Amino acid sequence: MSNHLSKQFDLELEHIRTRILQMGGLVESQLQTAIDAFSSGDIEAMQQVVERDREVDANEVGIDEDCTLLIARRQPTARDLRLVMAVSRIVTDLERIGDKAAKIANKSRKLHAVACQRIPRLSEIRHCARLAIEMLQSALDSLARMDIDTARQAIGADKAIDAAFNAILRQLITYMIEEPRTISEALDIIWVVKAIERVGDHASNIAENVIYIVSGEDVRHTGAARMRADEA
């Protein structure tokens, strides 16, 4: 990145970026494991996701502390300040995604504990989840490479997730209308799908923060990034 007179400062900045990306990797794998367990019914994997969520939380606290310390000690300016500010926002998004993974694992446990399954595990859910995971991956990749184009693409992908979410919702409503006994199961599935859909929103926030770091442009709630992603 930038060259400072103090090499130590550079190292500290890189260290923060490494930590946040490592946390991102952990959250990625949490989400993937949770989705896999949702389809396969692997109770042990669900348990593991729930337990590792504590690790994600510890990461959040640690990185936040690093950011505060860095601001206090180095008084960063311009791009460095933007990086630190964005990291402390991204960390919140990542932690939320981690929570969603834990939530998916919890709901799957409940869904699989019931003896009979009236609603088949829709393949659309897997598809939707894959979109969300890919979106998170490209958002983190854009942070690793400081690449605005990838970030814009990630933001654009959120639309596809929303569309998939609505399609699944319609399908579940059909099940519920036809057979009222499926309602409680369908509601649990809706929780899972909603969590996946929220992952997309958080990933899009991460990508917006990357754009903020690189160009200094705050594209939150403006739709500017989305529009440009459509153009691209």
Next chain:
Amino acid sequence: MWFAKLLLRGLLPVGCFALLAWLSHGPAWAWAVAALGCTLLVCVHARQSAALAAWLDAPESREFPKAGGAWGEILRQLADKLADERRGREEVEARLLSFRGAMDAVPDGLVILDADHRIQWSNRAAGAHLGIRLPRDNGVIIEHLVRTPGFAEYLASPDAHNPFALQAPAARTRIYTIRVVPLGDANKLLVSLDVTDARRVESMRSTFVANVSHELRTPLTVVSGFLEYFTDDGALDAEQRRQFARRMSEQTARMLTLVDDLLTLSRLEAEDAPASEEAVDMAALLEQLRTEGESLSDGRHRLEVICQGPALRGNRKELHSAFGNLVSNAIRYTPAGGEIIIEWAVRDGAGVFSVRDSGVGEIGRHLPRLTERFYRVDRGRSRDTGGTGLGLAIVKHILLRHQASLSIASEVGTGSTFNAVFPDWRLPPWK
């Protein structure tokens, strides 16, 4: 050396002219000529230096300066040296390019990291394995791109004997192992290896072992069950004893066939080619197959043998085993009253051994997996018929060793045909 040469070449003519002027017109003229000569000399040198300096400013656009005399010599040598250097550089570049090409052709992913784990260089396979692409990712810290939990820890303290297993970040369908070895003083070389296929073979092997154990376990359970009765002396009368003993010997016979088949398979796998080859009299072999088939069928099927082809070059024992397996399969899977036709003929120059049955012919959708070990079309039925599940695997192996191919045609209702097609050079006349 150069100093003396330049001085001499420049000052000698000036000195000569000055001397001439002294002798003809006197000392005042000599001084004037010398001064003029020196001024001229300085001007000439300045022009040459200026030309060289101008060329050095923009070597691509300007022509290389030319001159005569001492300057010419200097410039010529400089030009030679530059050409030499350019040639050397081109050679190194060509070598580097071919080396890069070779590195890109390596199927393993290679990434060179510096002390801070920044990517210095990577080959093409690394792009496919880890998503690293140059020059985009030049200087990026690798932990930023490969974020799988545990990878950073492995990179910090690599263990060459214990590679790190990584699932492909994109589709998670492929598995890679990653090794890190030190390179030079501080650099590291990261090697990624696609082990998806190896893992698949591993799992196939373990299912094979599970299958074998299962196949052996069933008869063993029966035998040990009967043996428990035998230890209890008074419980059995002579008739029961005889009956149990017969059942036990049936089961042990089954185990023996299974072990025999396994041994045959492992022997076939161990050697590439049959030990010896001879001209096999097909008429006699087919006759033998008919006799064996009839005893297995016990009069429940009608067997027909048609031998129209010449002798076949191959290993008689192996061919017998392969053909025998095809015939016994046909007998097992054809209901009583069916018809089985064993035929040896020459079609389109190739020798074709075929076994046609009038069985159920429902194996169509199982065709691709039929020659897998222990693959059964119908789990419940086949074990009762006495097959080991290894027959077609053995057939496939033997035919491969004879460069022959197995083709299976099957239609519901009309039965199945197994064709073993041998290449023409296995038929007479042999060279």
